[in-house]
Amino acid sequence: MIILFVFxxxxxxxxxxxxxxxxxxxxxxxxxxxxxxxxxxxxxxLITPNRIGEYGAKAMFFKKxxxxxxxxxxxxxNFYQLITTLLFGITGFTYFVFTHKVNLNFKSIFxxxxxxxxxxxxxxxxxxxxxxxxxxxxxxxxxxxxxxxSVNLKTFCFAxxxxxxxxxxxxxxxxxxxxxxxxxxxxxxxxxxxxITSIVPMLSLLDIVLKSTVAVWVFSFFSVPAIIILxxxxxxxxxxxxxxxxxxxxxxxxxxxxxxx
Numbered sequence: 001m002i003i004l005f006v007f008x009x010x011x012x013x014x015x016x017x018x019x020x021x022x023x024x025x026x027x028x029x030x031x032x033x034x035x036x037x038x039x040x041x042x043x044x045x046l047i048t049p050n051r052i053g054e055y056g057a058k059a060m061f062f063k064k065x066x067x068x069x070x071x072x073x074x075x076x077x078n079f080y081q082l083i084t085t086l087l088f089g090i091t092g093f094t095y096f097v098f099t100h101k102v103n104l105n106f107k108s109i110f111x112x113x114x115x116x117x118x119x120x121x122x123x124x125x126x127x128x129x130x131x132x133x134x135x136x137x138x139x140x141x142x143x144x145x146x147x148x149x150s151v152n153l154k155t156f157c158f159a160x161x162x163x164x165x166x167x168x169x170x171x172x173x174x175x176x177x178x179x180x181x182x183x184x185x186x187x188x189x190x191x192x193x194x195x196i197t198s199i200v201p202m203l204s205l206l207d208i209v210l211k212s213t214v215a216v217w218v219f220s221f222f223s224v225p226a227i228i229i230l231x232x233x234x235x236x237x238x239x240x241x242x243x244x245x246x247x248x249x250x251x252x253x254x255x256x257x258x259x260x261x
Contacts, residue, residue, distance in 0.1 A: 089195025
């Protein structure tokens, strides 16, 4: 229990520190303030798909004139976390699929990827074509350029550290339940679970249901009993989401929004 708590604390420490460093570009905040903002936004985002409510929740802690920038910083922070999940996930999933000969329709997957690129390309061109859209793209580009390379690098590193801690917390629980699986197979399977669950829209409150379903399927290739996987996922959810959300709920109740411009 102590080791699990340490893993969860380090997981959230890097998220809190990552947010502190990003916000410092506009306004310096203490580690305590960053903790309150991260945990409160977690609590308020649980009833929204893919924690989208987090963006508005964090912005409310700042003056009205800074809120657009704060939303932008949150997008940057989550973008690096997503990129980290994709990098580890695609690598792990590729190893998992080819090692265990998972039957997938690669033609359909390739088609979806191509269509996605075409869709986002059309959206970008449509925005750039119209005057307001062009101004919007210019503002986004200007905002991105205000974030230095060192801050981007630190944010990416914090995202990687966070990923390593919560993924190895999963691995630790597997060893705790005496699951016979080698390290490479375990980390590839864990990466596959996080990859699949990160791209499926789902209410954060129901994230445990999605992760449990995917994890049971992935680890069935290693003949791991479903009850063990369900227990592992439940413990991860309890330590990384339930406890921080309960703490964050207190900050939500005592929250006083910044009304000044």
